[in-house]
Amino acid sequence: MKIKRTHLLFVALTGLIMLTIPLPAFGQSCALCYTQAASAGARMIQALRSGILILVVPPTVMSVGMIFIVHHKRNQFKRSEEADESGQDW
Numbered sequence: 542m543k544i545k546r547t548h549l550l551f552v553a554l555t556g557l558i559m560l561t562i563p564l565p566a567f568g569q570s571c572a573l574c575y576t577q578a579a580s581a582g583a584r585m586i587q588a589l590r591s592g593i594l595i596l597v598v599p600p601t602v603m604s605v606g607m608i609f610i611v612h613h614k615r616n617q618f619k620r621s622e623e624a625d626e627s628g629q630d631w
Contacts, residue, residue, distance in 0.1 A: 578586050 578589055581589075
């Protein structure tokens, strides 16, 4: 089953949009963050936001990078197999 690039791009953009849309439920899962933010000033809230980005962005970038590399290598192996099969005279 081949997936067209437009479909892959659509899925990637949809996932990115869903991750960037702020939902109130995202902030309800961590009681410690909630209590720290409620009892802190504006600088502490900004520090918490920066800390969350620092903890979320690198694994996300690494995951997307690994998916890109695996997808590229998968296509590379398929291309080499197709070239081997077309060159055979059996």
